[in-house]
Amino acid sequence: MSIRPIYLDCHATTPVDERVVAAMLPYFTEYFGNPASISHVYGWEAEAAVKQTREILAAAINATPEEIVFTSGATEANNLAIKGVAEVYFKKGQHIITIATEHSAVLDPCNYLKTLGFEITILPVKKDGLIDLTELEKAFRPETILVSVMAANNEIGVLQPLAEIGEMCHQSQIIFHTDAAQAIGKIPLDVQGMKIDLMSLTAHKVYGPKGIGALYVRRRNPRVQLAPQQHGGGHERGMRSGTLYTPQIVGFGKAVEIALAEQATETQRFTELRQRLWEQLSQLSGVHLNGHPQARLAGNLNISVEGVDGAALLLGLQPVMAVSSGSACSSTNTTPSHVLTALGHSPKLAYASVRFGIGRFNTEEEIDIVAKHAIATIQSLRNSAFVNLGSRE
Numbered sequence: 572m573s574i575r576p577i578y579l580d581c582h583a584t585t586p587v588d589e590r591v592v593a594a595m596l597p598y599f600t601e602y603f604g605n606p607a608s609i610s611h612v613y614g615w616e617a618e619a620a621v622k623q624t625r626e627i628l629a630a631a632i633n634a635t636p637e638e639i640v641f642t643s644g645a646t647e648a649n650n651l652a653i654k655g656v657a658e659v660y661f662k663k664g665q666h667i668i669t670i671a672t673e674h675s676a677v678l679d680p681c682n683y684l685k686t687l688g689f690e691i692t693i694l695p696v697k698k699d700g701l702i703d704l705t706e707l708e709k710a711f712r713p714e715t716i717l718v719s720v721m722a723a724n725n726e727i728g729v730l731q732p733l734a735e736i737g738e739m740c741h742q743s744q745i746i747f748h749t750d751a752a753q754a755i756g757k758i759p760l761d762v763q764g765m766k767i768d769l770m771s772l773t774a775h776k777v778y779g780p781k782g783i784g785a786l787y788v789r790r791r792n793p794r795v796q797l798a799p800q801q802h803g804g805g806h807e808r809g810m811r812s813g814t815l816y817t818p819q820i821v822g823f824g825k826a827v828e829i830a831l832a833e834q835a836t837e838t839q840r841f842t843e844l845r846q847r848l849w850e851q852l853s854q855l856s857g858v859h860l861n862g863h864p865q866a867r868l869a870g871n872l873n874i875s876v877e878g879v880d881g882a883a884l885l886l887g888l889q890p891v892m893a894v895s896s897g898s899a900c901s902s903t904n905t906t907p908s909h910v911l912t913a914l915g916h917s918p919k920l921a922y923a924s925v926r927f928g929i930g931r932f933n934t935e936e937e938i939d940i941v942a943k944h945a946i947a948t949i950q951s952l953r954n955s956a957f958v959n960l961g962s963r964e
């Protein structure tokens with residue numbers, strides 16, 4: 572049997588939508604020009620395509636096309652935002668605030684800056700994964716230059732209150748960066764209404780290609796300055812040199828265009844599928860939902876399971892479904908997820924967790940197969956744990 576497991580790991584990546592692939596293809600062979608070539612039609616064609624994606628992304632977040640800087644993905648966008656701000660504004664202050672549940676692409680640049688002498692405050696989150704706004708306010712100092720809080724969490728799907736954070740940062744004249752890798756195309760984003768100064772985006776979580784992303788950089792009220800992290804030909808207004816990857820950029824634009832057009836119906840459909848899955852799984856005792864029940868991505872269900880071993884659980888699920896465990900983004904499977912431990916879970920319970928990432932191509936039938944198999948796996952592990960109780964605990 573070479574049937575592959577059902578893909579339910581859409582926070583890790585998504586398949587590229589066929590419509591996106593179709594839009595990209597001519598830009599490999601026919602319209603292959605360098606968008607920076609200004610003296611002939613090959614360059615103009617490529618530049619026109621890049622401009623179109625800039626416009627789509629800008630419209631998606633209520634920015635202007637000049638405020639979009641293309642990068643290789645959200646990791647690079649986060650690095651450019653955080654290190655780029657630190658290098659320009661260090662004379663004003665050397666304090667940065669972020670939260671415990673951020674992606675490593677935010678936490679690690681912050682930790683790097685710490686080695687250079689910056690002070691980093693990593694705020695804890697509440698049990699539901701949400702930031703405590705009074706704690707944020709208390710952390711503000713005269714020397715705070717940047718607050719980085721993600722839009723949607725990649726493990727538990729929790730949506731942070733961006734507008735409230737933006738307002739607070741704006742009042743105190745602190746630059747506000749948000750990692751919106753999981754949010755673009757899935758929830759409404761508005762850099763004006765939410766007073767966001769920097770926003771990281773990526774294509775591959777929203778049915779676009781891997782290896783392309785963008786950083787929104789505010790140009791007015793205030794104008795945010797960034798030190799480039801990659802020097803060269805001066806592309807992207809000097810903020811990110813390197814020949815633009817036209818086919819990927821075209822795919823990014825198409826993916827976001829489709830996601831916006833389908834956002835309302837997909838949100839509805841994913842919510843129903845998630846409910847369907849949760850209604851079945853929650854019939855078992857000792858199964859906990861991780862993260863706020865409402866303030867979360869429609870396609871995210873993250874559970875912790877009492878009375879089972881995390882590694883055994885994932886192993887049992889693997890033949891039927893492609894999901895991630897409570898050690899999601901780390902390469903060693905011995906450290907439990909920093910996101911789940913930030914919710915106050917014991918390492919053991921954090922480790923016995925499963926992230927279901929429902930996406931565009933999942934069906935009700937698949938959800939039922941997954942639910943049935945997950946329940947059977949948990950029950951059988953619990954039964955054998957009971958038999959071996961003396962030796963295990």
Ligand SMILES: *Cc1c(COP(=O)(O)O)cnc(C)c1O
Pocket residue numbers: 582583643644645646647674676721723724725750752753772773774776782783784
């Ligand atoms: C996937 C992801 C990233 C990394 O994005 P890449 O484009 O793969 O570099 C960063 N932050 C969050 C929240 C993510 O989900």
